[in-house]
Amino acid sequence: MLSLKTPVVAVLSLAAATGMSASLAADGDLDPGFGTGGIAYITPDLVDAQELQPYKAIVLPDGKVLFAGSLDAPTTVPFEQTYRGMLARFNADGTVDTSFGNSTIPGVVSVPQLVSDHRMENIESFARLDDGSLVAVGISQVTSAEKGFVVKMDENGVIDTTFAGGTGYVLIPLYYAHAVGIDSQGRIVVAGETVDMGVYTANVMRFNADGTPDATFGDNGTVSLAWDGAGNSGYLADLLMTEDHGVIVAGRYEVYGSGLGADFAIAKLDATGTPDAAFGDNGLRVFHDPTDGSTSNAILRIAATPDGGIAWAGYYYVIDTGANPMILGHLGADGATDAAFGDAATPGYFRPVVEPNASSVYPSALLVQPDGKLVVSATFFAPDKEEFLAIRATAAGQFDPDFGTGGIVKIDLAPPPDGVYSESSAAALQPDGRIILGGRAQLTQDFLVDLGVVRLLNAAAPNDTIFADGFDP
Numbered sequence: 487m488l489s490l491k492t493p494v495v496a497v498l499s500l501a502a503a504t505g506m507s508a509s510l511a512a513d514g515d516l517d518p519g520f521g522t523g524g525i526a527y528i529t530p531d532l533v534d535a536q537e538l539q540p541y542k543a544i545v546l547p548d549g550k551v552l553f554a555g556s557l558d559a560p561t562t563v564p565f566e567q568t569y570r571g572m573l574a575r576f577n578a579d580g581t582v583d584t585s586f587g588n589s590t591i592p593g594v595v596s597v598p599q600l601v602s603d604h605r606m607e608n609i610e611s612f613a614r615l616d617d618g619s620l621v622a623v624g625i626s627q628v629t630s631a632e633k634g635f636v637v638k639m640d641e642n643g644v645i646d647t648t649f650a651g652g653t654g655y656v657l658i659p660l661y662y663a664h665a666v667g668i669d670s671q672g673r674i675v676v677a678g679e680t681v682d683m684g685v686y687t688a689n690v691m692r693f694n695a696d697g698t699p700d701a702t703f704g705d706n707g708t709v710s711l712a713w714d715g716a717g718n719s720g721y722l723a724d725l726l727m728t729e730d731h732g733v734i735v736a737g738r739y740e741v742y743g744s745g746l747g748a749d750f751a752i753a754k755l756d757a758t759g760t761p762d763a764a765f766g767d768n769g770l771r772v773f774h775d776p777t778d779g780s781t782s783n784a785i786l787r788i789a790a791t792p793d794g795g796i797a798w799a800g801y802y803y804v805i806d807t808g809a810n811p812m813i814l815g816h817l818g819a820d821g822a823t824d825a826a827f828g829d830a831a832t833p834g835y836f837r838p839v840v841e842p843n844a845s846s847v848y849p850s851a852l853l854v855q856p857d858g859k860l861v862v863s864a865t866f867f868a869p870d871k872e873e874f875l876a877i878r879a880t881a882a883g884q885f886d887p888d889f890g891t892g893g894i895v896k897i898d899l900a901p902p903p904d905g906v907y908s909e910s911s912a913a914a915l916q917p918d919g920r921i922i923l924g925g926r927a928q929l930t931q932d933f934l935v936d937l938g939v940v941r942l943l944n945a946a947a948p949n950d951t952i953f954a955d956g957f958d959p
Contacts, residue, residue: 513944514878514890516897517920520941521580525899527927527936528574528582534589534596536560537935538572540924542611543851543914549578553912553924553937554622556608557589557596571597571609571624573643574937586642595643600635600655601626607635611665615672619646623663623676634661634678636693650697661689665735667727673700677722677735680710685744688713688720690735690755704759711753713739713772720751723786726796731757736798738784739772747781749774750800752788752821766821773823775813775835779805783813787852789860791881794819799849799862802837810846812864813837814879828883836883840875840894844868847875851913853921855946859886863910863923873898874910874923874940899927899938906931908938919946 516524530536537558544552557572573595575586582593589596600607605628612622618641626633637655638646645654663678672695679686688711692703699707713720722737733755738748751772754765761769774783782803789797796817801810814836816827823834841847844866853861858881866872874897878889885893899908906928914922920941927938 511943512890513886513888513942513946514876514895514921515943517941517943519579520920521939524580524940524942525897526576526580526582526939527899527929528576528591528593529936530557530934531591532560532934534559534591535572535594536933537926538574538591538594538937539608539926539935540572540574540912540937541609541850543912543922543924544612544614545914545916545922546614549916550583551576551578551914551922551924551939552614553939554609554612554620555912556624557594558935566605569606569608570599571607571622571637573597573609573620573639576939580939580941588643597622597637597639597643598645600637601630601633601657603629604633605629610663613666613668613674615668621666621668621674623666623678625662626657631660632662632681634658634663634676636663636666636674636676636697638697648696656693656697658691662686664723665725667725667733669727669731671695671731673731675725675727675733677725677733677737679719679721679737685717686719686721687711688722688735688737688739688751688753690722690725690733690759692759702758709755709759711735711751711770713751713770714741716741718744721748721784723784724788726788726790728754732762734788734796736785736788738800741772742781747803748783749781750783750785750798750815752785752796752798752817754821764820771821775802775832777832778802778835782810786849787862789852789854791816791854792856792858795824796821797852797854797860799852799860801846801848809844810848811837811844812840812847812849812862814849814860814862814883816883826882836879838877838879838885838893840864840877841866841868843870850911850925853913853915855915855919855944857881857946859889859946861913861915861921863913863925865909865911865925871898871900871905872907872909874908874925874938876910876913876921876923876942895942897940899925899936899940900929904930915946916941919944 535557540553540555638649739751785800816824825833828836908927
């Protein structure tokens, strides 16, 4: 059901807090035209779900906002939660789209169980095709060996039984599927890793539009990345489609040995799955900041920048404290570090201090505005309360002072006296520049966890009130 609660806004200007007109507000202020004061919720009902967790967000052509992730079904058996794939849809004004859904919770689709004996199935990423249909990827696990899945649904979340030989989904044994993209021919590209005898191998797979492996890509549809050839574990967290039907993938590689730490890893493949010799070291690159001694580094999100380069967001390790703070970087089109980006003392890298007491700050989404500025949402773990967190960096890799307070926006979507925590785990950029953030919000002590959404004002594009009211831009 829909519930609208009053948030505690930690780092926002007075204009948003008092509902002043958008013309007087600043970038990063809550949009008063969305939900209630810029915030909306979907509350689980303890029938089909006790927790709603979004991982990805898409703004649809009609202005509606669609989230994909997982829901945690109620259980009477301690520590035996049942997770299912989830879709949730809001109208452009922040109200729940009650025309959408198949569960007891308006606006929420519970994706049918794909593997009968698995208790946990989570959608980690999804993409929308031109006809409105959706392709989602994720992991099915617990009870028996894990399987990655690729499932196709129509625009209402109904599984498409014309896909994958009538099942509507592809199961990939011993595979963790984390990211998905669609090329202009409708082919589906998936990034993740397979596991064999404890070693994880970064793999990119491409499927035809009907769900069959694309034999023209790699080895019958699969490309395995060897990185330095030493046989250590590699992981892929995100991908970026290129205009020539290639793909850029990124994550981490355990260059120091199994379980001994990792460095940032990125690779570019052409339309056949062959590493692009003009990128990095013959198509692949494993690197870290040479000014830093961290041996635990990972890229979590990548995005294309207007200059043809690649922005990335991840984390690194601080030896003295054991913390994993956020780090941002920028690469040229050839995969080389952009030394003009970031801090003068660490060329190519920007280490934004956003939550000094946090043990970790993990980027959950990376958006690039038309002006080249980077918007990053993040989850963090801290001794005090977690909140929605987003930053904006300039194209040169510095905090943008025109966003929030000094480049940082924090919003408490689980306000006192009963709120427990909130965290931003998904984000999207509207065509008019407004920023959507979604995540979890536990507003009470009763273990119900809402799906919380905020929309932030942003001058990155003209103020399009037609779009904001739910019409095509």
